[in-house]
Amino acid sequence: IIQEREGEWTSNEMIEILGFRIPAFFVYGSQGPELLCDFITNFQTKPDDVFIVSYPKSGTTWVQEIVWQIYHDGEISHNVLGDRILYIEKALLPESTHLDIKSMPSPRLFKSHLSYDAIPKSTDEAKTTCKYIYVARNPKDAAVSSYKFMGSFGTNGMNAPWEFYAKLYIEGKTVYNKWSDHVLGWWKHRHDPNVLFLKYEDLQKLSSCHLESDLQSNVRMISKFLNKPLSEEVISLITEQCTFKGMMKNVQSFTLGDKIEGPKFLCKGVVGNWKEHFTPELNQRFEKEVLAKLKGSGLEFDFEL
Numbered sequence: 001i002i003q004e005r006e007g008e009w010t011s012n013e014m015i016e017i018l019g020f021r022i023p024a025f026f027v028y029g030s031q032g033p034e035l036l037c038d039f040i041t042n043f044q045t046k047p048d049d050v051f052i053v054s055y056p057k058s059g060t061t062w063v064q065e066i067v068w069q070i071y072h073d074g075e076i077s078h079n080v081l082g083d084r085i086l087y088i089e090k091a092l093l094p095e096s097t098h099l100d101i102k103s104m105p106s107p108r109l110f111k112s113h114l115s116y117d118a119i120p121k122s123t124d125e126a127k128t129t130c131k132y133i134y135v136a137r138n139p140k141d142a143a144v145s146s147y148k149f150m151g152s153f154g155t156n157g158m159n160a161p162w163e164f165y166a167k168l169y170i171e172g173k174t175v176y177n178k179w180s181d182h183v184l185g186w187w188k189h190r191h192d193p194n195v196l197f198l199k200y201e202d203l204q205k206l207s208s209c210h211l212e213s214d215l216q217s218n219v220r221m222i223s224k225f226l227n228k229p230l231s232e233e234v235i236s237l238i239t240e241q242c243t244f245k246g247m248m249k250n251v252q253s254f255t256l257g258d259k260i261e262g263p264k265f266l267c268k269g270v271v272g273n274w275k276e277h278f279t280p281e282l283n284q285r286f287e288k289e290v291l292a293k294l295k296g297s298g299l300e301f302d303f304e305l
């Protein structure tokens, strides 16, 4: 972690704000960490704001695209997703400042990886509060996905060996700290009327009744939660367009700044990829030091589908 230095930051470096490690390049240049802290702490939500939240690499892009299509009746946009839905922690970067937060049309859609405690909330006395959709993924797959993503930044990318990265991940020394604290912090609020808690594995699963995929029932559930009723035809269209295959047709939308050769938010899109990367020892450490923290919470994950 580096708190201060001159010049530009690389994607390897982290900085701490609001008790969280975030990539240092989110605040590089003239914008110091204090400015970002102030911005997040003083952010004024509107009742119809929607935040799509997760621990990194848990399916955020997937849910963002579903939400985008729900609000646009199944229409596909070829613009980069990051230009359509503002990542709140990156709001002060020059690349984001064209999105004028105050004049963004309602409902304003935001992406965030902040904890429940740190995320902007309504201070409105009438308690008309905005909505949060949280998506959680099993930490073994999220760790592998994170490692690959961090390594995909070209010369600025991370080049640590996987074993080393996995150890930092278990200890909560990668971005956004410990997976279990993040997920359990949001899980506690899963019954709040303005919180919808989803699981990546449920979006992937085939429904037990075989009449429709679980993605379809999740799309319907999200549209209900957002009070945006859609016809069954549009629900089916969105489901089709938001499968991994469907989203791959528009893959340039899910990159950082339209650069297809750079880091991508669509990679393998499967459950269980961790098995190709975990030794039995590493698996044991994940079970003991990460997953054991869920005990008694009622939160469980499918590790293979």
Ligand code: A3P
Pocket: 054, 055, 056, 057, 058, 059, 060, 061, 062, 141, 144, 145, 146, 148, 242, 243, 244, 245, 247, 265, 266, 267, 268, 269, 270, 273
């Ligand atoms: P993998 O790296 O395991 O492939 P995030 O958006 O939070 O960064 O998460 C990215 C992960 O979600 C990547 O996982 C990506 O492939 C997966 N993903 C994105 N869209 C998906 C979809 N439609 N179906 C399945 N997985 C998807």
